[in-house]
Structures are given as C-alpha cells and as structure tokens.
Amino acid sequence: MTIDELIENFELFDEWEDRYRYVIDLGRALPPLEPQYQTDAFKVEGCMSQVWLVPLPGEGGRLRFAADSDSAIVKGLAAVLLTAYSDKTPEEIQATDLESIFSQIGLDQHLSPNRRNGFFSMVEKIKASARARIAARD
Template structure:
C-alpha cells in the first residue's frame, strides 16, 4: 500500500472510532518481528509502550523497516510509518513531510500528547537510520 492509498482509506471513515479501529487493523497486518530484534538495541526510546523498530537490509538505495509493539494502537501507528517510509531512499525519507500526512489522516487531533511523542520518536529513529545510510555512502 502507498501512503496515498492509506490516506484515501482514512478518508472513508467519518468517525474517529472507525479510524482508530483501522489503525489497529493495520498493526495486526504487520509481519511478526523475529524475537532476535526484541532487544534494547532496536527499542525506541520516548514511547510509553514498548516499541521495536528495525532497519532491514534492502536492495539498491531503498530502505525497509520492520516494527512491533506491545500496544495494539502503537503497532498500528508503526504500520502507518512503515507505509510512509519503507521502500524509499534515505533522501526521500528525510524529505517526507510526516506532519502533513499526520494531519491529513486526522491523527494529529486524536492522539494523546504521550502517544504523539512516541509516534514522533519512531519518526526520529527512522530518520536517524536514513542519515546513517547517507553518511555510510559518503
């Protein structure tokens, strides 16, 4: 699924509760994260829930990620991020305006400040991986 398709899907829902359920369903659709990645090395700091975010080996210059969480809603939010960032170049990742995507989906108005902070901690983790990939090339 592309980010545009994701946004279109969110626009089908009038009620926040339906969007909330959709986010949870997105999380359920994530492939299981291997146990070897459930370590502090991949744990995202700044989240109330436990979240693991893993940059995966990928072909060419595109980056891919995997994620898991002990919270259904946070796992769904991770799925949103993977849709926005996976299979993109590091430069595309750094250029992605996630605030605008977040607003179009309507999540900016319906997440608690703590969840929002955790969400953007995941974003910063992904961007740090992109910066590291660029630095490794230079």
C-alpha cells in the first residue's frame, strides 16, 4: 500500500472510532517480529509501550523497516510509519513530511500526548537510520 492509498482509506471513515479500528487492523496485518530483533538495540525509547523498530537493507540503497509492539494501537501506528517510510531512499525518508500525512489522516487530533510522543520517537528512530546510511556512504 502507498501512503496515498492509506490517506484515501482513512478518508472513507467519518468517525474517529472507525479510524482507530482501522489503525489496529493495520497493526494486525504486520508480520510478527522475529525474537532476535526484540532487544534493547531495536527498542524505541520514549514509548510507553514496548516497541521495536528494525531497519533492513532494501534494493537499490533503499531502507525497509520491520516493527512490532505489545500494544495493538501502537503496532498499528508503526504500520502507518512503515507505509510512509519503507522502501524509500535515505534522502526520501529525510524529505518525507510526516506532519502533513499525520494531519491528513487525522491522527494529529486524536492521539494522547504520550502516544504522540511515542509515535514521533519511532519517526526519529527511522530518520536516524536514514542519516546513518547517508553518513556511511560519505
């Protein structure tokens, strides 16, 4: 799924409760993370839930990501991020305007401050992986 398709899907729902259920369904669709990745090295700091985010090499210098969480909604939020950032070059990751995406799907108005902080902690981990990939090439 592309980010545009994700935004279109969110637009189908009039009520936030339906969007919330859709986010949870997105998380359920993620494959479980292999146990070797559920370590402190891949843990996202700043989240109230347990969250692991793993950068993986993709084709042509692109990055892919895998994620998991012990919270259904947080796993769904991770799925939103994977849609926005996976299979992108490090430069595309850095240039992605997630605040705009966040606003278009309505998450900016419906997440608690703690959950929002955790969401953006995941974003920062993704962007840090992209920066590290860029630095490794230089």
